[in-house]
Amino acid sequence: MNSRPGLQDVTIRRIEQATGRLATQSVARMDEELPWFRELPSDQRSWVTLVAQAGLQSYVDWLRSPDDVLRLTGEVFAAAPSAMARSVSLQQTVELVRQTIAVAEEQLPVLAGPEDAAVVREELLRFSREIAFAAARIYATAAEDRGSWDRRLEALVIDNLVSGSIVGDPLPSQLAALGWHGSGPIVAIVGSTPDGAPDLALAEVHAQARRLGLDAMAGVHAERLVIVVGGVTDVAELARQLLPAFGDGPVVIGPLAADVSDAVTVTQAALSGLRAVPAWPAAPRPVNADALLPERALAGDAEARAQLVDDVYRPLVASGGSLVETVAAFLDAGGALEATARALFVHANTVRYRLRRVAEVCGESPTDARGALTLRIALVLGRLETLS
Numbered sequence: 001m002n003s004r005p006g007l008q009d010v011t012i013r014r015i016e017q018a019t020g021r022l023a024t025q026s027v028a029r030m031d032e033e034l035p036w037f038r039e040l041p042s043d044q045r046s047w048v049t050l051v052a053q054a055g056l057q058s059y060v061d062w063l064r065s066p067d068d069v070l071r072l073t074g075e076v077f078a079a080a081p082s083a084m085a086r087s088v089s090l091q092q093t094v095e096l097v098r099q100t101i102a103v104a105e106e107q108l109p110v111l112a113g114p115e116d117a118a119v120v121r122e123e124l125l126r127f128s129r130e131i132a133f134a135a136a137r138i139y140a141t142a143a144e145d146r147g148s149w150d151r152r153l154e155a156l157v158i159d160n161l162v163s164g165s166i167v168g169d170p171l172p173s174q175l176a177a178l179g180w181h182g183s184g185p186i187v188a189i190v191g192s193t194p195d196g197a198p199d200l201a202l203a204e205v206h207a208q209a210r211r212l213g214l215d216a217m218a219g220v221h222a223e224r225l226v227i228v229v230g231g232v233t234d235v236a237e238l239a240r241q242l243l244p245a246f247g248d249g250p251v252v253i254g255p256l257a258a259d260v261s262d263a264v265t266v267t268q269a270a271l272s273g274l275r276a277v278p279a280w281p282a283a284p285r286p287v288n289a290d291a292l293l294p295e296r297a298l299a300g301d302a303e304a305r306a307q308l309v310d311d312v313y314r315p316l317v318a319s320g321g322s323l324v325e326t327v328a329a330f331l332d333a334g335g336a337l338e339a340t341a342r343a344l345f346v347h348a349n350t351v352r353y354r355l356r357r358v359a360e361v362c363g364e365s366p367t368d369a370r371g372a373l374t375l376r377i378a379l380v381l382g383r384l385e386t387l388s
Contacts (some may be wrong), residue, residue, distance in 0.1 A: 019056040026100040158219030161267040180215040188267040191251035250277040251286040313382030326354040
């Protein structure tokens, strides 16, 4: 192919012979002007040097081959591994290109001489524009690849949380790869998948999490939408914000855990609640998994059974036998205060006092229908455990 019209071959050769020196000057300018560049590891700095050299050589080839734009500009970034797009941002790459072009603008007209300076300067302007487009293409492709990789990793993590197979350190590492910024409180929210494409639901979840400034991952698993959110401070508000992402039917909130190490636990609790919630038709939407402990225990959830014994039965026993005896008599009497007092040979006011103490000790009130159900099942489980 012919070189640029009006440009002498001797000028192109002089520029080509100077590309190594110009690349070195460009990197020195970057080191002087860009504080973040000085902090890059040595291997990444060497990548930048290679890119600068490739860019200047491509400019020489550009002057010789006017019609090969895409190949020439594409070869510039081929000099560095694809990992560079993850360690050096697009904005930083633009700064690096700007420094290299600035050095070229200063030096190339001198190398070209008065007769070719104008052409060299004009072609450098056009070449720098094409380099900018090439950088945008590289980073767009990297973003697409990263997005596909993130989606696969996110789906894998959700699948492992649902199956309960994550143990040890891999989860924090996987979350870090997904861009989680912290390890604060974490909660899982589960429900049915909405109508339409699952990808749209997942995109809405991530958009909402970004608006709230929270870490989040989500996945569709067997027609269930599973959302795990980190950095939570107000679970109720979070659930309200995310509720539209779910389809019709119950939505269950898992317990709030201290950090990501309990992600499996909170996810399993939420899923257990989702399986058990049909047994409570009047359950609110959303409903906490802990509010479904009776249904979860009856459905065979060993963790729910243990939690009822530990949080309800044992505190009552530890507070004295009269509380267990009173709540059992009250439930057996169908919630009748006077009948309970007669069965225990105590005054009705004593029964009232003990029932208030029950609520204070274990958080469940015998005079409330849900509290009475929870206490009844906790007493049964606690007695069975005592016999075993």
